[in-house]
Amino acid sequence: MRDASLSRALLYAVAFLLAFLYLIPLAVVLLNSLRTAEEIVQTSMIGWPRVWAFQNYTAAWADFCIAQTCSGIRPYMLNSALVTLPATLLSTLLGAVAGYAISLWRFKGDTWIFALVTLGVFLPEQMRLIPWTIVLRDVGLTNTLAGLVMIHTVQGLSFTTLFCRNYYIAIPADLMKAAKIDGAGFFRIFYRIVLPLSPPILIVTVIWQFTGIWNEFLYGVTFTTGTQQPVTAALIALSASVADVPQHGVQSAAVVIAALPTLLVYLFGGRYFVRGLTAGAVK
Template sequence: MADAAAPSFSPGVRGRPARFMVYALLIGFAAFYLTPLVVVVLNSVRTAQDIGATSVIGFPREFAFDNFSRAWGSYCIAQTCAGISPYMWNSFLLVIPATILSTLLGALNGYSIALWRFKGDNWIFGIIILGVFLPEQMKLIPWTLVLRDIGLTNSISGLVMIHVIQGISFTTLFCRNYYVSIPPELLKAARIDGAGFFRIFWRIVLPLSPPILIVTVIWQFTHIWNEFLYGVTFTSGTQQPVTAALIALSVSVSEAPQYGVQSAAVLLAALPTLLVYLFGGKYFLRGLTAGAVK
């Protein structure tokens, strides 16, 4: 009878404290990680007088939405008072062709290595993947010599070439690991029907590739847009992408601090990658999951 009267606790009740701790830790880490973004967002709508009278951490006393228009079209960056708009267009002219070309070349490489086995294919794959692990700093001098010799110094075209070649390592890795799951019988049947290398690629492999191509496009777009080392090193003036221009923008802090306009410029520069994350993040995860499961 005593045992029957003893209180019982369900597993759900016992697990609530642990679940609460997990959520508390996750919320704490998220708040810590998002604090810089919150500070930048708040400063982007604060006046210079408000920030100067208090500090860069605080809520706006009055909203200054004109910071965004000034950051886009009139703020001075390196003696050019046109805002960040020219540099944003430079980044688009860089990112779009570099992303498309590196993705297509990576898909073609991955298809060749994964489905058209040949002697030494693993060695070639290893050499290509070596580019993933080489630090960018050790490539600066070789790229300087190459751009000088072919006449692409201080140009968006030079940066496009750099990022296409740099991106082939990543896109080849992604696509090769995805294509190895394609049944070889499918390619044998196509060869029997007379299809060649490129016809199989365009008619069979590419239609099966949207999940991994979405992954590579999102990866390349965000990586190239956010990269600034090559932009700062190989371009100057009006030829720079927006990330390099933001470095020049930060130099003016010591001359005449305009933290509100500068914060607005940072948000405008980050907007494309934020939109890619918001609208393409779930497809990125699906693509990675599809390749892993296969």
């Protein structure tokens, strides 16, 4: 059994080496979030804090001025939440129903419409920027968070429908048949049979949507104004222009704070994420 324990040791060595490598970028940001801007400019972007600048966090959270508003990134976090939560829930729910309809209720044209919806996954957002501008103008949602929610819901449907359809297709046809013989309709089957089976895939789509929308910048900065902007815009605002010393310390602290929601989602959702995928999301 010497061989086995040797290969076991090797396995752990590789695992921890890789874990170490994956953690380096996080470590760099965490260290920078505790260094002053002057120290970073005067030494290097990578380094151990000489003085622990914990005040970076209070500055980033509550004090830093973006334009005339000296409230740190706090209000912007709220904006992001106001966009991300509804858009995530809406796109997930609608995507679940759509995926359910496509996979279990086959109707005329379902293949085509599914192909088109899936194609949406590949459209770069740069290309969609001006069309969305026109749409927002025409529906009267320019410069509103509701406009952003609409955009992210419609775009998110591509992913959520794809994920859910691939998941639901594994639900046995017999189950459906039995339910229909019992006289259950579209919604009843969804509530009684499909939804109870869904948590794994819903966790996957929620995590996916939440992360994607939370981290989105281009639409957030173009389609909102002033103190309505999402936190990604505030982060960029902290990285001052060409004419200024970059505030790397406060900026790193802000990055850490702004990334907390998505990090926590992965930290606590990660286990279910894998479990959800295991349960069939990738068939």
